[in-house]
Amino acid sequence: MKRFTFFWLMLLLMACSDEQEAGPEVVGYHAFDSYYDFKKTLTETASLVDPELRQEKVSALWDSLVSNQQIPFVFGDSVAFLYKGNAGTVSWAGDFNGWSPTFTGQRIGESDIWLVEKVFPTDARLDYKIVVDGTWKLDPSNSYIQYSGFGPNSELRMPEWSFPMETKPDAGIPKGVLSENQVIVSNAVNLNYSVQYKVYTPAGYSQLDNLSVIYVTDGHEYADDKLGSMVIVLDNLIHQKKIQPIIAVFVDPRDPSNLGNNRRMQEYRANQKFANFLSDELVPSIDAAYKTNASAAHRAILGTSLGGWNSAYVGLVRSDAFQLIGIHSPAFDAAIIQNYSTTARLPLKIFMSTGVIHDTQNQARSMKSVLEQKAYPLQYIEVNEGHSWGNWRALLEEPLTYFFPAE
Numbered sequence: 001m002k003r004f005t006f007f008w009l010m011l012l013l014m015a016c017s018d019e020q021e022a023g024p025e026v027v028g029y030h031a032f033d034s035y036y037d038f039k040k041t042l043t044e045t046a047s048l049v050d051p052e053l054r055q056e057k058v059s060a061l062w063d064s065l066v067s068n069q070q071i072p073f074v075f076g077d078s079v080a081f082l083y084k085g086n087a088g089t090v091s092w093a094g095d096f097n098g099w100s101p102t103f104t105g106q107r108i109g110e111s112d113i114w115l116v117e118k119v120f121p122t123d124a125r126l127d128y129k130i131v132v133d134g135t136w137k138l139d140p141s142n143s144y145i146q147y148s149g150f151g152p153n154s155e156l157r158m159p160e161w162s163f164p165m166e167t168k169p170d171a172g173i174p175k176g177v178l179s180e181n182q183v184i185v186s187n188a189v190n191l192n193y194s195v196q197y198k199v200y201t202p203a204g205y206s207q208l209d210n211l212s213v214i215y216v217t218d219g220h221e222y223a224d225d226k227l228g229s230m231v232i233v234l235d236n237l238i239h240q241k242k243i244q245p246i247i248a249v250f251v252d253p254r255d256p257s258n259l260g261n262n263r264r265m266q267e268y269r270a271n272q273k274f275a276n277f278l279s280d281e282l283v284p285s286i287d288a289a290y291k292t293n294a295s296a297a298h299r300a301i302l303g304t305s306l307g308g309w310n311s312a313y314v315g316l317v318r319s320d321a322f323q324l325i326g327i328h329s330p331a332f333d334a335a336i337i338q339n340y341s342t343t344a345r346l347p348l349k350i351f352m353s354t355g356v357i358h359d360t361q362n363q364a365r366s367m368k369s370v371l372e373q374k375a376y377p378l379q380y381i382e383v384n385e386g387h388s389w390g391n392w393r394a395l396l397e398e399p400l401t402y403f404f405p406a407e
Contacts, residue, residue, distance in 0.1 A: 035078040039117075042080075046109030058111045062141075071141040072156055077122050079156065081105070083114040084141070087132050090114040094128025094153070095386025098358045101131040123160040124384035125391070126357065127153035146390040147226040155390060164394035166236045167229040173239040174203035178223065178231050183256055184285055190277040191267075196256040197282070198223060199290065200231055202238050202245035209291040212246045212404050214326070215278060217268060217303035217310055219250025227389045233396045242397070243404045247290055251282070268303065268310035270336060275314045279321035297347070300403050302326030304392050305360070308352075312336055312367070319346045326399040327352040328392045332363040341370045349377040351399035353392075355385035 032038040045061050048054035062084055065071050073080040081092045083105060092103035096118070105114035120126070127146050129136045138145070139154035146155040181196045197219060202208065222228030230248065237243045253268070255261040267274040278301070287294045301322045303311045308330030315325040316339055325348050350371060354364035361382065371378045379402045385391035 032075065035075040035080075038073055038075060038080070042108060042113070042115075046111035046113055048110070051110075054110060058113065062113070066141050069143060071139065074156075074159055076159070077119050079118045079120055079158075081116045081118065081128075081130075082141070083130055083132065083139070084112055085114075085132065086112055087114065089131075089133055091131045092116055092128055093131055093136070094156070095126040095355075095358055095388055096120070096128065096156075120156075120158055120357075121384040122158050123162075124156070124158040124357065125161045125394075126156045126386055127388045127390060128156060129153055146388060147224075148389055149221055149227065153388075158384075164397070166233050166397050167393050168236075169225075169232050170236060170239070173235060175235050176200050176202040176231065176238070177205070178250075181252070181256070184282060186277045186281055190273045190281060194256050195277070195282070196252045196254070198250045198252075199286070200234060200248040200250070201290070202234070202247070204245070205291075208245055210293045211291055212244065212298040212300070213249060213286060213290075213292050214246060214300040214302055214324075214400075214403070215249045215251060215282070215322070217251055217301070217307040218253060218264065220252045220254065221389070222302070222304075223250045227393070228396070229393045230396055233393070233400070237397060237400055241406045243400050244406050246400075246404050247286075247292060249282070249286055251278075264306055268306035270309070270313045270333070272317060274310070275318050278314065279318040283321055296321050296323045298324075300324030300326055300399075302328070302399065304328035305331045305387065308360075309333070309336060312340070312350075315346065315348045315350070316340065316343065319348055323347050323349060324403045325350045326403070327364075328395060329354050329360045329387055330363055330367065331360060332367060337363070337367050337370055340367065340374070345374045345376065349403065351379045351402050353381040353383065353395045353398070355387060355391050356382050357384060357386045359385065359387045359391070 045057045071082050073082060083090050090105040091101040093099050093101040097103060103116045105116045108115050130139050138152060142154045144155040144157060145152045179199045181198055183194050183196050185194050186192060216222045222230045225232060234248060238245050253262055253264040286292060299322050301311045301314050308327040309332050311325050311327050313336060314322050352364055354360045368380050381395060381398060383391060
């Protein structure tokens with residue numbers, strides 16, 4: 001969805017006496033022709049000496065910006081982050097600065113508006129929060145929200161960023177079924193604890209068979225409509241015949257008896273026992289219970305961040321079980337890249353993506369170079385985003401159509 005960048009802003013023309021300031025020469029609706037035009041209007045309005053006139057015109061300008069969803073104000077590649085309120089300090093933290101509140105705002109004129117100006121690629125999309133006197137908060141004047149594993153963030157949408165329509169539910173299409181949590185108890189040789197997971201079966205499953213399967217780590221987040229939206233994406237892509245009907249297994253890293261105990265830090269960091277659990281315990285269980293194609297060539301694993309590292313590792317050590325390797329924003333260490341470099345080419349097909357704004361681009365580019373040197377089948381994508389579910393959910397269609405194209 002291409003954002004419209006010319007927005008109408010209403011400022012009331014005040015009747016002025018000889019002693020009263022006229023303010024900016026703006027009558028009725030005003031279309032900003034440039035970022036400079038916006039900044040000039042904001043500065044002049046905020047600098048009016050008469051406090052009543054200033055307050056009225058600043059409020060009119062602000063209300064118009066809010067009603068047109070233009071906070072932050074975006075024109076071309078220029079962004080004005082804005083906050084209105086009494087404060088001692090205001091700053092912005094987000095994907096764009098590694099979530100360090102280093103974008104420090106300045107008050108404009110005599111107003112209570114705070115501003116910091118930045119430039120971003122015109123197709124960027126970034127999460128952020130405002131830090132007001134040390135308190136982190138959503139931008140109260142921005143209705144765009146992107147959820148993370150730690151809760152909601154405000155969202156900056158640059159004008160050429162396109163909304164991923166495949167993540168929107170379509171009430172008029174057949175829906176697959178996502179099971180309740182199921183539990184498998186891993187044996188003592190591997191994990192020696194219980195793991196929970198959910199299984200997605202596509203619409204019309206009873207009439208289908210020989211289905212490819214994708215195993216998804218951090219499955220509780222990928223399956224969440226506010227985060228990964230993957231169930232919605234699967235329903236839409238299958239209905240649109242962009243992919244074949246498939247099964248998805250959403251593997252939850254949290255302890256089923258204590259959801260606050262997330263074991264991903266242990267499971268996803270080149271853990272041979274976790275790779276073996278997936279390959280030797282979970283896969284046979286799924287193949288026995290569901291109508292799957294049991295070939296490794298029809299079985300994928302997908303993960304993000306540490307989960308992306310895990311996907312690459314599983315491909316490296318268990319290509320007998322998984323040959324379709326999906327990687328979002330990989331938090332690789334040097335060893336996994338070196339191991340791919342020194343290991344003979346494996347029967348793998350790989351999708352890898354990364355953001356390039358404080359994301360994992362360095363690791364991903366190093367791995368890309370190795371994979372290309374080894375002549376692996378590879379689809380690689382970079383986007384002007386950060387380490388965010390807004391990035392990853394918009395890049396589900398690509399690996400799914402790459403691995404499971406409709407026949």
